[in-house]
Amino acid sequence: MKVTILQFPGTNCEYDTQHAFEELGATTEILWHKSETIPEDTNLLVVAGGFSYGDYLRSGAIAKFSPVMKAVTTYAKNGGKVLGICNGFQVLTEAGLLPGALKRNESLHFISKHHNLKVINNDNIFLEKLDNGSVVNIPIAHHDGNYFIDADGLKELEANNQILLKYTDENGEIKNPNGSVESIAGVCNKEKNVFGLMPHPERAMESLLGSDDGVAMLQGFFK
Amino acid sequence: MIKAIVNISLKAGVLDSQGKAVHHALDSLHFSNVEDVRVGKQIILKLDTDDKDVAMKDVTKMCEELLANTVIEDYEIELV
Numbered sequence: 001m002k003v004t005i006l007q008f009p010g011t012n013c014e015y016d017t018q019h020a021f022e023e024l025g026a027t028t029e030i031l032w033h034k035s036e037t038i039p040e041d042t043n044l045l046v047v048a049g050g051f052s053y054g055d056y057l058r059s060g061a062i063a064k065f066s067p068v069m070k071a072v073t074t075y076a077k078n079g080g081k082v083l084g085i086c087n088g089f090q091v092l093t094e095a096g097l098l099p100g101a102l103k104r105n106e107s108l109h110f111i112s113k114h115h116n117l118k119v120i121n122n123d124n125i126f127l128e129k130l131d132n133g134s135v136v137n138i139p140i141a142h143h144d145g146n147y148f149i150d151a152d153g154l155k156e157l158e159a160n161n162q163i164l165l166k167y168t169d170e171n172g173e174i175k176n177p178n179g180s181v182e183s184i185a186g187v188c189n190k191e192k193n194v195f196g197l198m199p200h201p202e203r204a205m206e207s208l209l210g211s212d213d214g215v216a217m218l219q220g221f222f223k
Numbered sequence: 224m225i226k227a228i229v230n231i232s233l234k235a236g237v238l239d240s241q242g243k244a245v246h247h248a249l250d251s252l253h254f255s256n257v258e259d260v261r262v263g264k265q266i267i268l269k270l271d272t273d274d275k276d277v278a279m280k281d282v283t284k285m286c287e288e289l290l291a292n293t294v295i296e297d298y299e300i301e302l303v
Contacts, residue, residue: 058292065289094292101294103233106240148237148295179238 001026001222004042006072006088008033008063013049013085013202020202021046024218033066044081044221045072047088049141049200059102059144060090069095081125081221082194086142089186089196098189098196099157100149105142106179112141114210115177117185117199118168121161124192125223129216135172136165136213138199140185145198147180147187154181162187165197225270225278228301231291232263266290275302 003021007014007030018028029039038045053062063069069091076082076097084092092098105111116137119130130136149157157163164186169175176183178198186197201214233239239261246260268285270278282300291298 057289061289061292093294101292103237103295104240106238108240108244146240150294179240 001043002039002041003028003044003046003221004039005030005046005048006033006068007031007048008050008052008066008091010052010054011048011050011087013087013200016200017046017048017085017202020205020214020218023205024215024222026222031068033063033068036067036071038068038071038075038080042075042080044083045075047072047082047084047091049086049088052087052091055087055144058090058094059087060092060094063087063091064095073097076189076194079191079193083126083221084194084196085200085202086145086198089198090144092194092196097194098187099153099162100147100181100184100187102144102198103146103148103179104144105146105177110141110143111145111177113139115140115185115199116168116170116172116175117165118172120163120166123161124164124188124195126188126195126217126220127164129220133172135168135170136217137170137204137211138201138213138217139203139210140177140199141203142178142198145178145180147178147184147198149181149184157184157187160190162190162192164188164195165199225272225275226303227268227270227278227282228303229266229268229282229286229290230263230299230301231266231286231296232261233295234297237295278302
């Protein structure tokens, strides 16, 4: 299992992500955004969290024109598995690889805390180790995590089982921290090989540090 | 040289949290006749051309590709 982790100027979760996947037994490589190719032995490409290009203009807006993004798009279109976490999710929506957009949190505050999430659709490699309706506890840390999609787009997400996770309380009742449409925390593309979420599973790897619910999520990518 | 002024704002129907917060603050200052507030951004470009058609075409492309996220934002271009 080889995980390639993208690094833009301003990315700051690449080493956490690397540590998490190596703990699970993967080999990893951090790939600087100037690369025009993705290593051929890559089994999973992660767009890590942070503040690429200082979030200038909009979160993820500048990163989508980095040299590496053409290769990322080709990789995704050929069925390669891509996971965008937090700023990585924003980059993937800006690049058009995932539907919707991430707006400023409704409260306008940066939110950094553990939050419960309910698994909505597990018929995909990312969440297949979890049951639909089960609740996981994963940290969130974002300013622009307010997921928006128009009514037609939402219908399509629902029809294709593309909604991965929703923000809830510990009983799985909707509890929306940031104003996201339908309390959506993560989505995938129609083909179910590109995944994006605002919460940080790579920060939930040790119960001693608050939660190890991220393990089952990241393990989904191991075949 | 043509100057292009691009105004970008959230689409109607997309909740503008910043606008709402500013509206609330104006209320607190007793500006009670404010009906709605929308907060956007303005990008000013100096273009090395005198052809308005070319300028409009180029700036429209810039908006579609980078300056605005058309999933949530509208843009208006003014050439001066």
